[in-house]
Amino acid sequence: VKEAKPNAADGSAEARARALEEEIRQLKAAQEQADVTSLELAIGLAENFDVLQKVAAGDYTARSPESSTNELVAKLAQTINRMATSVEQTMDNLFGVFKRVSEGDYSARAPERAGNDLMAKLGASVNQTIEAVQAATQEREEANKRLAETQDMIMSLSTPVIQIWDGVIALPLIGVLDSQRSQQAMEILLERIIRDKARTAIVDITGVPLVDSLVANHLAQTMAAVKLIGAEGILTGISANVAQTLVKLGVDIAGITTRSTLAEGLKYALTRTRAESATAAKESGR
Amino acid sequence: VREIAVLEYRRRLIVTLQFDLTDSAALLLQETILRRIEEAEARGLIIDISALGMVDSFIARVLMETSLMAGLMNVRTVLVGMKPEVALTLVQMGFKISGIVTAVDLERGLEKLDELEALDSGKDAE
Numbered sequence: 001v002k003e004a005k006p007n008a009a010d011g012s013a014e015a016r017a018r019a020l021e022e023e024i025r026q027l028k029a030a031q032e033q034a035d036v037t038s039l040e041l042a043i044g045l046a047e048n049f050d051v052l053q054k055v056a057a058g059d060y061t062a063r064s065p066e067s068s069t070n071e072l073v074a075k076l077a078q079t080i081n082r083m084a085t086s087v088e089q090t091m092d093n094l095f096g097v098f099k100r101v102s103e104g105d106y107s108a109r110a111p112e113r114a115g116n117d118l119m120a121k122l123g124a125s126v127n128q129t130i131e132a133v134q135a136a137t138q139e140r141e142e143a144n145k146r147l148a149e150t151q152d153m154i155m156s157l158s159t160p161v162i163q164i165w166d167g168v169i170a171l172p173l174i175g176v177l178d179s180q181r182s183q184q185a186m187e188i189l190l191e192r193i194i195r196d197k198a199r200t201a202i203v204d205i206t207g208v209p210l211v212d213s214l215v216a217n218h219l220a221q222t223m224a225a226v227k228l229i230g231a232e233g234i235l236t237g238i239s240a241n242v243a244q245t246l247v248k249l250g251v252d253i254a255g256i257t258t259r260s261t262l263a264e265g266l267k268y269a270l271t272r273t274r275a276e277s278a279t280a281a282k283e284s285g286r
Numbered sequence: 287v288r289e290i291a292v293l294e295y296r297r298r299l300i301v302t303l304q305f306d307l308t309d310s311a312a313l314l315l316q317e318t319i320l321r322r323i324e325e326a327e328a329r330g331l332i333i334d335i336s337a338l339g340m341v342d343s344f345i346a347r348v349l350m351e352t353s354l355m356a357g358l359m360n361v362r363t364v365l366v367g368m369k370p371e372v373a374l375t376l377v378q379m380g381f382k383i384s385g386i387v388t389a390v391d392l393e394r395g396l397e398k399l400d401e402l403e404a405l406d407s408g409k410d411a412e
Binding site for chain 2: 186187190191193194197198199221224225226227228230231255
């Protein structure tokens, strides 16, 4: 080239100019290419940034477009989408599990094999929580069942209706009467009168130290109801305390037959029964 | 209005109520019973309410009054078969029972009638 310089000064200047022009053209093209690339990068980053923000705000359904011609942007979008999908699946799973558990289905379990460690650990710890809750719930249910059984047993023990003679049933009440127990005693007594076709029902309250107004009213109501369903009620064993309470509270005791002790009550019931059978015998003999 | 069957046996009337009574049905029942007492020259009356799941204070009063009216016509009345829940409801409503004889079921009701009639004839003899 050095040798050609002096010989072809005109020609070489022209050639250099062309070469420069070519160089400039190439530079311009490169410049344009670089502009396009940086534009793509900027747009791609902005889009992916938007998606990341949505995901961060809790919208796991957000996805980046993976169609970018820029390889780097496309890869970024794919990675973000994989992350969002993974989070979405885990969340869906967990929500499903929590929903079932809240509806009482303790067999629900979160998947412990997830695409990544964190999700797997999350699933495992959720499952541990569910198992703990399940165990506690079961324990409580069993305790409640035992409690209910015990209460039933106490109730049945506390209101024993016994048939002491043909057509005569007795309900000896012992201990403090609350309104629930006296209500229950009332119902059981009436049922038994119907079942045993009892003529006389003796309610003995020798073992009841005191009554409140509600219980006193229940007793009076029981006696009235016994009469309505067709039997005769006798209240026996009224203590001094209870007698005072009944009168002072103004309980309607006018129509109630009372006897001092259960034995007296039974005697009275038997005379009634005998009178009836005597009448019946006379009738049938006539 | 459904017909109320009144059975007659040895000058005794037996009325079995099969369905819950409306107020007007109860009044009709009262009239029917009293008319039949007159026709049959009955001495005893049994009203079986074992099929009734509900007896309000009006019905109860009509039944009680029927018993009193029958009594004026020299007829003894026994109300049989009241269910425990009906009795409890009536008692809790403060319904006062007076001048009414009750029995657990029809059999016991007939026994009660025997008893009452024996008492009556005893008194008449004196």
